[in-house]
Amino acid sequence: MFNRxxxxxxxxxxxxxxxxxxxxxxDNRPSKEVTLSIIKPDAVENNNIGEIIARxxxxxxxxxxxxxxxxxxxxAGDFYSVxxxxxxxxxxxxxxxxxxxxxxxxxxxxAIKKNxxxxxxxxxxxxxxxxxxxxxxxxxxxxxxxxxxxxETAETEVLFFFKPEEIKNRF
Ligand code: CMP
Numbered sequence: 001m002f003n004r005x006x007x008x009x010x011x012x013x014x015x016x017x018x019x020x021x022x023x024x025x026x027d028n029r030p031s032k033e034v035t036l037s038i039i040k041p042d043a044v045e046n047n048n049i050g051e052i053i054a055r056x057x058x059x060x061x062x063x064x065x066x067x068x069x070x071x072x073x074x075x076a077g078d079f080y081s082v083x084x085x086x087x088x089x090x091x092x093x094x095x096x097x098x099x100x101x102x103x104x105x106x107x108x109x110x111a112i113k114k115n116x117x118x119x120x121x122x123x124x125x126x127x128x129x130x131x132x133x134x135x136x137x138x139x140x141x142x143x144x145x146x147x148x149x150x151x152e153t154a155e156t157e158v159l160f161f162f163k164p165e166e167i168k169n170r171f
Contacts (some may be wrong), residue, residue: 032110032171034064036157037106037115038146041099046066048136049102055118056106056130065105065158071097071117079160091141103161107171115147119125148153 039153056063071079076096080167083089106115120131127134137144148154158167 020047020111032107032109033111033143033151034107034158034167035112035115035148035154035155036146036161037104039102039104040139040144040146041095042144043136043144044100044102046136048144050137052132053104055092056104056115059114059118061106061108061114061118063104064107064170065162066102067161067166068102069161070100071138073097073165076165079157089139095141105162105167106156107169112148112151116149119145 024118037056039049043049043052073093075082076093080089080092080096083092108114118132120127120133122133122143123140124133124137125140127137130144133143148157
């Protein structure tokens, strides 16, 4: 009798585990996300596009949209409008319009966090060893890359640069 109960409980646990695996229905699984990445004018000028992209791909992020654009003052100002009024805003707009940038939609598990870890701190002097900003950026204002910081920002930023048909989902 006791043995049969144990067997029933074990069978139920096994079935639940199997169903969870098949449906991917688990609270702990990382969320599939998209994020916007910009390779800024300094990194483009220094020919670091390929090396930066390689870091994304080697760390499990996939590119689902990509283009090179040269922003005008209005576009750069609008993109960074959240910083309007801050002391660095004018220089930021000037820098972001100083040359072409590569904009990318990156997708993958926890893409927003992963991208920001790969980028490192905003100020390259404070960025951890092995991060993109540590290796390719010269200063806080010329810091090689930008990455969205929240899912909400990521959605807005992706739509700022890409029409839905320009993104090829690779999940
Ligand atoms: P980014 O991640 O693109 O977001 C805003 C940008 O403002 C930031 O990277 C920096 O390049 C730039 N910036 C310039 N000066 C500062 C500063 N003092 N604090 C934060 N960001 C700055």
